[in-house]
Amino acid sequence: MSNYRVQFEVFEGPLDLLLHLVKKEEVDIYQVNLTRIANEFIAYLNQMQELDLEVAGEFVVMAATLIYIKSRELLPRDQQVAAPGPEEEDGDDPRFELIRRLVEYKKFKDAAAQLQSRETEMGFIYEHRPGSLEFAAQTSPRRPEVSLFDLIGAVSSILKRYNTRDAVGEISADPYTVSEKMEELRTLITTRSSFRFSELFAAARSRTEVVVIFLAMLEMIRLKQFFCFQSADFGEIEVSTRPEPVENPPTPPDESIPPSA
Amino acid sequence: MDLKLVIESLLFTAQKPLSPGELRDVLNKAADEDGAEELVRAFKKTPVEKIEEALHELSKEHEAANRTYRLVCIAGSWQFVTQPEFAPWLRAFLGVKNRPARLSQPGLETLAIIAYRQPITRTEIEQIRGVAVDGVVATLLERNLITQAGRAEVVGRPMTYATTPAFLEYFGLAGLDALPDADELRRIPVQRPDSLLTVDPNLATAPPDLASTPPVPMEFGNPEVPSATPTTAPEEPPIVA
Numbered sequence: 001m002s003n004y005r006v007q008f009e010v011f012e013g014p015l016d017l018l019l020h021l022v023k024k025e026e027v028d029i030y031q032v033n034l035t036r037i038a039n040e041f042i043a044y045l046n047q048m049q050e051l052d053l054e055v056a057g058e059f060v061v062m063a064a065t066l067i068y069i070k071s072r073e074l075l076p077r078d079q080q081v082a083a084p085g086p087e088e089e090d091g092d093d094p095r096f097e098l099i100r101r102l103v104e105y106k107k108f109k110d111a112a113a114q115l116q117s118r119e120t121e122m123g124f125i126y127e128h129r130p131g132s133l134e135f136a137a138q139t140s141p142r143r144p145e146v147s148l149f150d151l152i153g154a155v156s157s158i159l160k161r162y163n164t165r166d167a168v169g170e171i172s173a174d175p176y177t178v179s180e181k182m183e184e185l186r187t188l189i190t191t192r193s194s195f196r197f198s199e200l201f202a203a204a205r206s207r208t209e210v211v212v213i214f215l216a217m218l219e220m221i222r223l224k225q226f227f228c229f230q231s232a233d234f235g236e237i238e239v240s241t242r243p244e245p246v247e248n249p250p251t252p253p254d255e256s257i258p259p260s261a
Numbered sequence: 262m263d264l265k266l267v268i269e270s271l272l273f274t275a276q277k278p279l280s281p282g283e284l285r286d287v288l289n290k291a292a293d294e295d296g297a298e299e300l301v302r303a304f305k306k307t308p309v310e311k312i313e314e315a316l317h318e319l320s321k322e323h324e325a326a327n328r329t330y331r332l333v334c335i336a337g338s339w340q341f342v343t344q345p346e347f348a349p350w351l352r353a354f355l356g357v358k359n360r361p362a363r364l365s366q367p368g369l370e371t372l373a374i375i376a377y378r379q380p381i382t383r384t385e386i387e388q389i390r391g392v393a394v395d396g397v398v399a400t401l402l403e404r405n406l407i408t409q410a411g412r413a414e415v416v417g418r419p420m421t422y423a424t425t426p427a428f429l430e431y432f433g434l435a436g437l438d439a440l441p442d443a444d445e446l447r448r449i450p451v452q453r454p455d456s457l458l459t460v461d462p463n464l465a466t467a468p469p470d471l472a473s474t475p476p477v478p479m480e481f482g483n484p485e486v487p488s489a490t491p492t493t494a495p496e497e498p499p500i501v502a
Contacts, residue, residue, distance in 0.1 A: 012367050013392030058392055104389055111377065112369035114441045118432045119369075123360050124348035125433070128330060128341035130274055183409065190426070225405060 014062035015105040017044060022102065029102055034095055035073060038066035069094050146228040146237050154197050154237050155214045162207040176209050181216035186225070194240035197228075262300055264307065265315045265322075278338030281312040288312075336429035337436060361404065361431075371397045372406060376428065376440055380410040380421035398422065406431060 011017040021040050022032050042063055072094070185200065200217065204210045217239070220226040229238045268284055285307060291297065292305035316339055320332040330343050343351060352358075364372065371394050374386050386394050401407045402422075410423035424437070434440065 015391035108373050111373040115373055116369050121345050122433045123358050124345035125342040126351045
């Protein structure tokens with residue numbers, strides 16, 4: 001399935017190949033001779049087969065479309081059968097549909113190129129960041145990172161609040177999923193730069209929910225989306241989205257994310 | 262005192278990018294200090310719009326002054342950054358910026374489609390790109406450049422995707438409106454060409470009436486209504502491969 005990528009890495013799919021062929025013709029997309037393109041496209045597919053590469057389904061579908069277009073043009077206009085299928089109503093020309101897709105794909109490819117140049121430029125600009133000067137109200141020293149055992153200790157103290165272990169009872173489907181909780185945590189963390197560990201569990205209603213939130217948190221730490229710090233010995237663990245400790249610990253909640261995002 | 266200048270001094274010394282809301286909080290705090298002068302108290306309750314206006318003016322002034330740095334807005338927060346052409350020296354002085362690995366071509370294309378058409382389902386992305394995007398979407402999710410935005414109200418309730426604030430930061434965009442050619446790419450107008458010159462001129466059967474077909478502007482790609490029909494051609498034609 002993905003074999004064609006190895007040898008023909010430039011072509012990410014049939015549209016990419018088609019666009020390449022159009023470019024080779026050095027004409028506007030609207031002016032392109034699709035019958036010639038069809039021949040070249042199929043020649044390329046044959047080449048892939050000669051190289052013993054599996055031709056991906058998308059390429060075959062595109063080849064079929066091109067052959068269809070070509071075959072239609074062999075007939076005089078008045079003998080062309082109106083193509084069946086709802087998409088072909090109102091005399092929709094399959095050539096136009098193909099060109100439409102090509103234009104759309106090309107625009108997004110160009111947009112991707114613009115994003116890429118921005119990506120490059122972002123590597124070239126440096127932010128103005130004055131070093132943190134020692135002022136009167138400066139904050140605590142750098143906090144050490146937290147180990148897994150600290151986290152387990154913290155969560156088990158939270159679990160103590162939910163002591164009602166269901167001794168006997170119905171076994172019901174788990175109402176919470178880790179991915180759902182990850183989503184919730186991600187939303188929560190955008191509202192402030194850092195959170196106290198216990199705050200993440202404030203809304204939990206059962207042991208199961210605490211455990212699921214905890215698993216979600218561990219997963220996000222693994223994905224490096226969350227970082228944990230402890231400002232003082234035996235102090236409460238703080239969770240933040242930044243690898244560096246936040247300068248001013250728990251900031252007031254009204255410091256929300258900018259509105260224009 | 263000019264509001265612009267007060268803001269400039271704050272941004273100049275800030276440890277992190279500041280949003281207009283944060284700037285407003287500082288103005289209020291300064292005005293509330295004991296024994297604050299009239300001058301300082303005058304900026305209490307400055308509306309955020311005024312601050313935004315001042316920021317844009319300030320940014321223009323810096324642009325016009327043609328300095329080595331400029332004031333930019335990234336993901337809604339403002340900061341001073343150097344102009345890119347000074348990178349060679351800054352790299353030697355400060356080191357290479359710590360940025361994640363560059364995105365692949367499929368990654369960029371998929372991200373561009375999501376950025377302009379969000380919220381969008383995976384099927385819709387695949388219709389535009391013409392190839393499966395599962396792996397790419399997973400990578401973009403893992404890099405936190407996109408996020409699951411909800412589910413589309415169509416059969417199967419497929420997941421929809423949207424970009425995150427981290428996307429704006431990564432590309433240095435003020436907001437989604439700052440995407441280049443945003444209007445055009447959200448709905449791409451495609452002109453039906455005067456004549457579809459797809460016909461081989463050697464064929465005697467070229468449809469003679471095509472040349473007279475007037476251009477029909479056409480819009481498509483409504484992000485709200487994911488179409489259930491595939492855009493590929495009908496399966497009737499024989500597969501010669």
